Amino acid sequence: xxxxxxxxxxxxxxxxxxxxxxxxxxxxxxxxxxxxxxxxxxxxxxxxxxxxxxxxxxxxxxxxxxxxxxxxxxxxxxxxxxxxxxxxxxxxxxxxxxxxxxxxxxxxxxxxxxxxxxxxxxxxxxxxxxxxxxxxxxxxxxxxxxxxxxxxxxxxxxxxxxxxxxxxxxxxxxxxxxxxxxxxxxxxxxxxxxxxxxxxxxxxxxxxxxxxxxxxxxxxxxxxxxxxxxxxxxxxxxxxxxxxxxxxxxxxxxxxxxxxxxxxxxxxxxxxxxxxxxxxxxxxxxxxxxxxxxxxxxxxxxxxxxxxxxxxxxxxxxxxxxxxxxxxxxxxxxxxxxxxxxxxxxxxxxxxxxxxxxxxxxxxxxxxxxx
Amino acid sequence: xxxxxxxxxxxxxxxxxxxxxxxxxxxxxxxxxxxxxxxxxxxxxxxxxxxxxxxxxxxxxxxxxxxxxxxxxxxxxxxxxxxxxxxxxxxxxxxxxxxxxxxxxxxxxxxxxxxxxxxxxxxxxxxxxxxxxxxxxxxxxxxxxxxxxxxxxxxxxxxxxxxxxxxxxxxxxxxxxxxxxxxxxxxxxxxxxxxxxxxxxxxxxxxxxxxxxxxxxxxxxxxxxxxxxxxxxxxxxxxxxxxxxxxxxxxxxxxxxx
Numbered sequence: 001x002x003x004x005x006x007x008x009x010x011x012x013x014x015x016x017x018x019x020x021x022x023x024x025x026x027x028x029x030x031x032x033x034x035x036x037x038x039x040x041x042x043x044x045x046x047x048x049x050x051x052x053x054x055x056x057x058x059x060x061x062x063x064x065x066x067x068x069x070x071x072x073x074x075x076x077x078x079x080x081x082x083x084x085x086x087x088x089x090x091x092x093x094x095x096x097x098x099x100x101x102x103x104x105x106x107x108x109x110x111x112x113x114x115x116x117x118x119x120x121x122x123x124x125x126x127x128x129x130x131x132x133x134x135x136x137x138x139x140x141x142x143x144x145x146x147x148x149x150x151x152x153x154x155x156x157x158x159x160x161x162x163x164x165x166x167x168x169x170x171x172x173x174x175x176x177x178x179x180x181x182x183x184x185x186x187x188x189x190x191x192x193x194x195x196x197x198x199x200x201x202x203x204x205x206x207x208x209x210x211x212x213x214x215x216x217x218x219x220x221x222x223x224x225x226x227x228x229x230x231x232x233x234x235x236x237x238x239x240x241x242x243x244x245x246x247x248x249x250x251x252x253x254x255x256x257x258x259x260x261x262x263x264x265x266x267x268x269x270x271x272x273x274x275x276x277x278x279x280x281x282x283x284x285x286x287x288x289x290x291x292x293x294x295x296x297x298x299x300x301x302x303x304x305x306x307x308x309x310x311x312x313x314x315x316x317x318x319x320x321x322x323x324x325x326x327x328x329x330x331x332x333x334x335x336x337x338x339x340x341x342x343x344x345x346x347x348x349x350x351x352x353x354x355x356x357x358x359x360x361x362x363x364x365x366x367x368x369x370x371x
Numbered sequence: 372x373x374x375x376x377x378x379x380x381x382x383x384x385x386x387x388x389x390x391x392x393x394x395x396x397x398x399x400x401x402x403x404x405x406x407x408x409x410x411x412x413x414x415x416x417x418x419x420x421x422x423x424x425x426x427x428x429x430x431x432x433x434x435x436x437x438x439x440x441x442x443x444x445x446x447x448x449x450x451x452x453x454x455x456x457x458x459x460x461x462x463x464x465x466x467x468x469x470x471x472x473x474x475x476x477x478x479x480x481x482x483x484x485x486x487x488x489x490x491x492x493x494x495x496x497x498x499x500x501x502x503x504x505x506x507x508x509x510x511x512x513x514x515x516x517x518x519x520x521x522x523x524x525x526x527x528x529x530x531x532x533x534x535x536x537x538x539x540x541x542x543x544x545x546x547x548x549x550x551x552x553x554x555x556x557x558x559x560x561x562x563x564x565x566x567x568x569x570x571x572x573x574x575x576x577x578x579x580x581x582x583x584x585x586x587x588x589x590x591x592x593x594x595x596x597x598x599x600x601x602x603x604x605x606x607x608x609x610x611x612x613x614x615x616x617x618x619x620x621x622x623x624x625x626x627x628x629x
Contacts, residue, residue: 025482025483025531027483027484027485028483029485030486030489056564057493057496057497057532057564058479058493058532062485065489093496095496095499095500335513337467338467338468
């Protein structure tokens with residue numbers, strides 16, 4: 001292939017001669033700009049197209065913009081030696097003339113940003129409250145008419161959010177159990193009281209770590225999937241389709257997810273507790289020579305059933321939080337792929353935030369009640 | 372003269388698992404023509420388009436575009452070749468996070484070294500060429516009507532001044548008026564930009580008004596490539612069946628009357 005002549009021009013005797021390929025691929029920024037200043041006002045110059053090797057609409061558009069700039073400075077341009085094709089392209093480029101880009105909306109200043117964020121927060125709060133209202137209404141409806149309960153969808157949800165999460169939840173809980181046992185055991189060893197590691201492990205895992213860790217894993221794994229699924233359905237107008245059929249998207253999509261997770265999360269939490277205690281037990285044997293029998297014997301004596309109950313009470317609350325925040329953010333999606341991403345992120349952040357706040361709330365209540 | 376053939380497909384074969392879609396399919400597209408590809412559902416029209424724009428490799432055969440083989444070859448030239456054609460997808464495939472103007476300017480920003488002001492000037496020209504109202508430039512795709520989405524998609528596909536334009540189902544989902552306007556737009560763009568256009572369509576009115584030639588896909592190959600007036604007289608049973616539907620007859624009658 002022969003060398004392509006890049007777009008260029010020569011200026012002599014009031015005549016600008018274009019040379020080279022004025023086609024999209026070869027154009028570079030501001031080819032003509034640097035020269036627009038040499039001309040004086042009220043000068044007439046000729047633009048000669050004789051030596052141009054190629055021209056397309058984008059090249060013609062640039063030349064046309066250049067002519068417009070010159071005309072603003074009262075330089076008159078004459079076009080010369082165009083062939084039919086080039087005449088046509090230059091005429092076409094004039095079509096862009098009638099319009100100029102409108103400025104994009106301005107960015108808000110700092111104070112206005114705070115105001116907008118506050119209004120947004122207010123709107124979100126109202127909407128979330130109304131969403132909780134819809135859920136309560138649907139729950140009441142289901143309780144009154146148990147035949148309406150969609151068991152298939154619920155158990156599909158239990159499968160996806162519970163059964164399939166068993167691997168990751170048990171692995172992570174096992175590792176946390178190992179780490180906790182090691183950290184606490186090393187401290188206790190200085191007092192020669194390593195057996196108390198059983199008490200510490202039992203209480204901390206049953207009351208706190210089991211439910212909390214499971215809820216956080218599930219918020220990342222399931223809350224985000226709810227938000228993305230419902231968000232994409234919303235983009236695809238599937239939610240609108242349901243509503244036009246007179247079906248409630250809350251009852252069909254949201255309720256099975258919430259009920260499913262309310263079943264799955266407590267089960268996962270029990271699994272997590274077992275795995276965590278098991279991890280601690282193995283570590284206690286390896287590091288501190290506490291036999292499995294000794295461990296289980298002491299566990300049975302010192303850990304009251306109350307610990308398990310107090311831990312388990314939290315899990316359905318976490319489940320409702322995770323599922324409702326995920327579904328709510330999914331329904332907030334508006335018309336772009338970017339929005340799906342944004343609301344999926346928000347769903348996880350809000351869910352984890354709310355889980356930790358609620359956990360703190362439970363701690364306060366338990367301590368007030370002296371539990 | 373090979374220069375006059377822009378797309379040269381020879382002995383193309385496509386299969387998904389055991390399902391054979393194309394077998395020994397051959398088709399030529401000449402420079403400057405508008406070629407429509409029609410055929411019943413499942414005859415592999417969209418698959419053929421995807422193979423032509425290198426989105427999907429065929430099972431066998433050869434496709435030459437601008438004389439360059441694109442089957443089984445991966446060269447550094449592939450991307451230069453991709454810049455020589457534009458594709459308009461059926462649903463527009465506009466980037467939902469960008470405004471119309473940003474969508475149109477996107478390929479220019481990625482592939483040219485022009486300044487922001489120059490790119491926007493070109494973008495506005497293309498928006499205007501696609502007959503979009505100027506105020507739509509700063510709207511997001513979600514704020515556009517169906518017809519405007521298709522126009523914006525065309526504006527983006529001609530941003531780089533391609534020589535070849537692929538259009539998938541341009542009038543699907545449009546009201547009759549927008550559809551006819553779109554037909555005019557394709558004809559007008561061909562005339563003003565000297566494009567070669569490949570259209571996939573189901574729209575009988577489009578078929579009568581726009582293309583120079585129509586390629587009929589059936590039985591895994593191209594059964595005929597003829598101007599539509601001759602194609603309707605083709606005795607091939609599949610073609611007769613296709614054109615004997617009431618809608619096809621209505622379109623034919625209204626066209627022969629005018």
